[in-house]
Amino acid sequence: MIDIKRCTSDFEYYSSACLKIKSKGKIIPFNFNEPQRKIHNIISQREREGELQRYLILKARHEGVSTYFEGRNFWNAHMRPNTRNMIIAHEKESATAIFQMCTLFLQELPLHLKPMIKYSSKKEIYFANPDPKTEHIEPGLRSSLSVLTAGKDSVGRGFSFDAGGAHFSEVAFYPNPEDTVLSVMSILPLTQDVIVAFESTANGVGNFFYDEWQAATAGESNFCPIFLAWYELEDYSVPFKTKEAKTWFMQKLKDDEKELLSKYPVSPENLLWRRMKLKEYKGDIEKFNQEFPATAEEAFVLSGTPVFDRRKLKLIYEQCHDPNTRGQITIVGFNHDPKGELRIWERPINDAIYVIGVDASGGEGGDFACIQILKVLKYPLVAQQVAEWHGQIDSVVLADVVKSLANWYNEALVAIEVYPNPHGAVTQNTLLKNYFNLYRQEFVDRYNVGMSNKYGWETNVRTKPQMTSFAIHCIGTSETPTYVHLESKDLLKEMMVYVKDGTAANARTGHDDRVVAFLIALYVLHETSDYYEQDDIVMTKKEPSIIKRPNYVDPDWRKILANQGMSESERNLEWADY
Numbered sequence: 001m002i003d004i005k006r007c008t009s010d011f012e013y014y015s016s017a018c019l020k021i022k023s024k025g026k027i028i029p030f031n032f033n034e035p036q037r038k039i040h041n042i043i044s045q046r047e048r049e050g051e052l053q054r055y056l057i058l059k060a061r062h063e064g065v066s067t068y069f070e071g072r073n074f075w076n077a078h079m080r081p082n083t084r085n086m087i088i089a090h091e092k093e094s095a096t097a098i099f100q101m102c103t104l105f106l107q108e109l110p111l112h113l114k115p116m117i118k119y120s121s122k123k124e125i126y127f128a129n130p131d132p133k134t135e136h137i138e139p140g141l142r143s144s145l146s147v148l149t150a151g152k153d154s155v156g157r158g159f160s161f162d163a164g165g166a167h168f169s170e171v172a173f174y175p176n177p178e179d180t181v182l183s184v185m186s187i188l189p190l191t192q193d194v195i196v197a198f199e200s201t202a203n204g205v206g207n208f209f210y211d212e213w214q215a216a217t218a219g220e221s222n223f224c225p226i227f228l229a230w231y232e233l234e235d236y237s238v239p240f241k242t243k244e245a246k247t248w249f250m251q252k253l254k255d256d257e258k259e260l261l262s263k264y265p266v267s268p269e270n271l272l273w274r275r276m277k278l279k280e281y282k283g284d285i286e287k288f289n290q291e292f293p294a295t296a297e298e299a300f301v302l303s304g305t306p307v308f309d310r311r312k313l314k315l316i317y318e319q320c321h322d323p324n325t326r327g328q329i330t331i332v333g334f335n336h337d338p339k340g341e342l343r344i345w346e347r348p349i350n351d352a353i354y355v356i357g358v359d360a361s362g363g364e365g366g367d368f369a370c371i372q373i374l375k376v377l378k379y380p381l382v383a384q385q386v387a388e389w390h391g392q393i394d395s396v397v398l399a400d401v402v403k404s405l406a407n408w409y410n411e412a413l414v415a416i417e418v419y420p421n422p423h424g425a426v427t428q429n430t431l432l433k434n435y436f437n438l439y440r441q442e443f444v445d446r447y448n449v450g451m452s453n454k455y456g457w458e459t460n461v462r463t464k465p466q467m468t469s470f471a472i473h474c475i476g477t478s479e480t481p482t483y484v485h486l487e488s489k490d491l492l493k494e495m496m497v498y499v500k501d502g503t504a505a506n507a508r509t510g511h512d513d514r515v516v517a518f519l520i521a522l523y524v525l526h527e528t529s530d531y532y533e534q535d536d537i538v539m540t541k542k543e544p545s546i547i548k549r550p551n552y553v554d555p556d557w558r559k560i561l562a563n564q565g566m567s568e569s570e571r572n573l574e575w576a577d578y
Contacts, residue, residue: 002110008079012040015071018078020108021101027108030071033235035063035228042226043195053192056216056223057199058299060230060292065199069167070098072195074105076165077127077143078115083164087147088184090170098169099123099147116140123147151175163193172203172210181208190222198223202290202299205497206511210300214493214511217296219339229264230274230292237269238276256285256311264294297496305500307468309477316475316482317492321345329389329401341391342405345487346384352376353529354386354412357457357521358402359513360395360423369393369423370513371402372521373409376529377485382474383525384485390514395423399430406435415439415524417516418456428456439524457520467523474522484522491518 007014012032019030032040039057046053059065073085087102089095102125106114116138118128124146129135143164151174166188174180181198188194200209216225230236240246246268253261253271260266260274274292281288286301293299297317323343327336334342348354353376361369371389376382387409389401406412414437418424431438432455440453441463457463474484475495486492491514498515 002113004113007113011072011075012037014075014079018109018113019071019074019105021067021071022104027104030067032068033064033233035059035065035232036068038228038232039065039068039226042224046224047192050192051224052190052222053195054221054223055195055197055199055226056212056221057197057226057228058213058293058296059199059201059228060233060236061201062235063228063230063233065228066098066167066169067101069165069169069197069199070101071105073145073165073167074102076163076195077125077141077145078109078113080163081141081143082162083143084161085143085145085164085166086184087145087167087169088150088180089147090150090173090175092149094169095123095147095149102145102147150177150180161188161194163191165195166197168196168198170200171198171212172200172207174208177208196223202293202301204290205300211511213296213300227296229294231260231264231266231270231294236273236277236292237267238273239269240272260294266294297493300493300497306496307498307500308472308475308495310496311478312476312482313492313496315478316486317489320487320489320492323487329404331400333404341393342387342389343488344387346375346386348386348409349375350410352410354409355383355521355525355528356402356406356409356412356414357517357519357524358398358414358416358424358427359517359520360398360416360421360427361392361513367392368511368513369395369398370517371405372491372514372517373405373412374484374518374521374525376525380481380483381485382483383522385487385491385518388488388491388514390490395426396430399427402427402431403435406437411437413437413439413524413528415457415520417459417520419458419460421459424456439528457524459516459520463523467519470523470526471519488514490514 002017003013007018015030015032017029020027021030022028039055043053043055057065070087073087076083077085087095087098089098099122103120106117106120106125115127116129118126118130118140120126124144126144127141128143129138129140150168166184168174168181168184171177171181185196188196198209198212203209212221212223213225215221216223240249249272250268257271257275260271261268274288277292278285278288286306289298290301297314323345325336325344325347326338327334327340327342327344329335329342355374355376357372357374359370361367368390369392371387372385373387374383375386377384387405389405393401402414402416406414414431414435416424416428416431416438418428428438438455439457440455441457442453443458459467471484474482476482494512494515498512
């Protein structure tokens with residue numbers, strides 16, 4: 001006997017008691033699998049806490065996320081009068097399949113629970129009294145369930161929402177995601193009565209879904225991020241035929257399989273399924289990870305050859321620490337802010353030498369700007385990341401931020417990308433008026449037949465391979481040492497999806513401002529600093545830089561190298577007690 005009262009408030013009970021789905025050629029009750037139960041538990045918890053019902057789900061393939069939200073939308077329409085429920089698919093074929101699922105829900109409802117239907121078209125079901133003579137007496141539910149396709153100008157137009165749900169399916173594959181999402185979201189009220197879900201497998205970086213995921217995980221949006229790893233679905237496992245086969249398999253595990261087994265709740269049966277599935281991908285682990293990720297970072301991969309060893313980056317990522325301080329730079333100094341643009345892992349040390357790399361932006365609504373601050377380390381190490389500033393800011397105002405940080409970090413040497421980034425030239429020219437220690441890049445002067453130099457860093461066909469090659473050396477591989485100490489997880493995420501293009505240079509795909517600023521800072525540090533080993537008595541030169549030290553370093557910078565910085569009292573006082 002179905003408990004009708006419980007059906008109105010308990011979706012999990014309703015789904016198992018009333019809804020049927022197709023699975024492996026059979027019509028079966030809709031009982032949650034593990035990924036679906038994980039989503040349901042999070043939603044239920046947030047409902048109890050009175051949180052806004054906005055969810056962003058990054059998933060592996062075929063984990064039943066669409067089925068969960070289609071069932072939930074159908075439940076809304078069936079059990080809650082006067083609700084609107086909308087599903088937006090990424091293509092027409094998917095929209096058809098989703099609507100067929102909704103039709104099956106309706107067809108398989110227990111007879112005594114079937115509502116009155118005013119009409120059912122190819123894309124909408126409307127629960128209401130179809131008889132105009134009696135509808136004023138018994139109107140019915142007056143609820144609807146619509147399935148639409150992304151990319152059409154009319155998506156969402158003509159709709160109004162007071163209560164219900166909106167499910168955006170496979171958002172990463174929408175043809176015009178910004179237009180579609182904005183069109184629908186503009187009609188959805190910010191109340192608990194409307195549940196909104198974006199879900200998708202990943203489709204690379206630098207797109208709408210990737211940006212939304214980054215914002216959600218950083219706590220910078222209204223959406224609650226939910227990640228579903230491939231091994232969370234019980235179906236993604238293959239049983240062994242014998243105990244001997246399982247024993248042999250475990251003795252022959254590959255390094256990446258051992259890593260999965262040690263870090264995640266993965267069973268040998270999961271690993272056997274993974275090994276068999278990889279054969280269908282011709283051993284292409286990057287493509288497999290995009291469709292069946294174990295972590296969110298694995299999901300966002302790109303076609304092409306990665307610049308940096310991703311296994312090494314993952315090892316570094318796991319050793320990163322949260323910043324000691326986070327805040328904003330204002331005209332009066334530093335203000336603590338848990339969501340501020342500036343992250344600080346280490347404050348200035350009196351005798352330390354620092355180099356700053358800058359990738360400028362066009363201001364609000366444009367690209368992001370980034371400032372990376374590195375500390376020179378003793379040989380054989382190269383550098384340590386001590387601070388990172390990342391945000392949207394006007395190019396002129398950025399110069400003030402750079403100056404404040406450079407003054408605080410012992411009058412650091414500042415290198416700003418001025419080409420091909422035109423905004424950097426604006427920042428550079430502004431900074432020239434009130435800061436002395438600016439990097440000057442050497443180049444061949446073909447007119448005067450000799451070497452010359454000019455302010456700023458130009459990224460071109462000559463310098464791009466130089467700075468990336470040195471960074472590759474410093475990062476190392478899973479078999480070689482690392483010579484640079486990194487702390488920013490966001491930087492490492494960008495490095496994981498930084499790929500080579502057809503000319504062996506580095507493709508600027510997606511957001512790479514953190515990477516660019518880091519590459520510049522690291523290579524300029526390498527150019528302008530020899531590696532020294534220091535004891536209590538003397539400074540002994542251990543090993544020179546790969547290239548000859550140039551003669552264009554600012555004379556005052558040489559004094560800093562010799563005198564090892566300024567006293568604490570000479571520093572910018574606004575920063576002394578942050």
